[in-house]
Amino acid sequence: MNRNRIRVAACCLTATVVLSSSSFVSNAAPTAGAGNFVSTALATETTNDNSTETSASANAGVSQTFSQYLTQKPTATTVESAIQVVQNETPVVKSEYDDIAIAQVDNYVNVRSTASEDGEVVGKLYNNSAATVLATEGDWYQIHSGNVEGYIKAEFLVVGDAELSKSVGTRVAKVNTQTLNVRKEATTEAGILGQVPNGEELTVVEEIDGWTKVSIEEGDGWVSNEFVETSTHYTTAESKEEEEARLKKEEEERQAAAEAARRASEKSGSSSGNSSSGSSRTYNPPSGGSGQAVADYACQFIGNPYVYGGTSLTNGADCSGFVMSVYAAFGIGLPHSSSGMRSVGYEVSQDAMQPGDIVCYSGHVGIYVGNGTIVNASTEATGIKYTNAYYRNIITVRRIF
Incomplete structure (x- = not known):
């Protein structure tokens, strides 16, 4: 039996008995549904002479002392004694992390349809991704994660580790x-x-x-x-269908980016520099269709203003408006939202960043230009500028070209 399930039963029974004293308000929440559980057990003992097996299952996780009272015909004395015993014991409180399992593997572990290595692979749980443990079957856990439900060998999961769960x-x-x-x-x-x-x-x-x-x-x-x-x-498991759809989407986006790059290259061959409104500065049009071309184009606008909600590369843009407008010049449509950009293109690791990649932070976004640097519409005080790419925690890096 799953140890965590045992702890839940103990907690519910303990809290229910305490309810019979004066602690109703403080114990109301954790005892939802427990009152009927205990009253049913006691009624069975009173009316059914063959209730031993029923009581045994109902008493899972209860201390031996208290379970003895549930397997005897109750009297005022025995019930009062049971209450005293439980009140003197320390209640077991279930943590929100007790049933959370975190994958600890080199890359990913397969989620299978049955608790066997012969089971069909129904999805993948990647390293540091999370799942909820539903049950234990031998040395396998039955888990649920995202849209995937199946089995993973226990050796690949760490269960109930609050610090690890918080860190991932x-x-x-x-x-x-x-x-x-x-x-x-x-x-x-x-x-x-x-x-x-x-x-x-x-x-x-x-x-x-x-x-x-x-x-x-x-x-x-x-x-x-x-x-x-x-x-x-938490990052959750990816089903076989989701993986296939993701790979297809990434390939389509690569093809679309290549076509946009071709069009941008043709356009740059017939265009000349343009002037910003109200300024003597001139800017070269987008040339080529690579990440480096995106970075080169974006860097021209260093020093221009930051404007909340703006999308103008010359007269003012906010962080996502700046990235959106740079990519728009290459024929790529992006959302005007830094969190929305976390799902565009496809993800690459931080150590694989290349010029043109979109670097996403909490409430902010910029374009990687190489050498550990991004160009970004930072704040009203600084405008569009260069910033160390690692100045804050990076949430994800997205590649378009």
């Missing part, structure tokens, strides 16, 4: 208001550090009553919980 999970706050003010302190009276548009997902740094500290380009600031929805994100 990402706590995020999703903006649910049109424009979110990120403040310097956890109060509406504090100055505004920066602004974030609706739908953005920000990395959570800290949580206190009513407020959440998040990471944005201007630094770490506070947002009211009224305007965000917080959750923990």
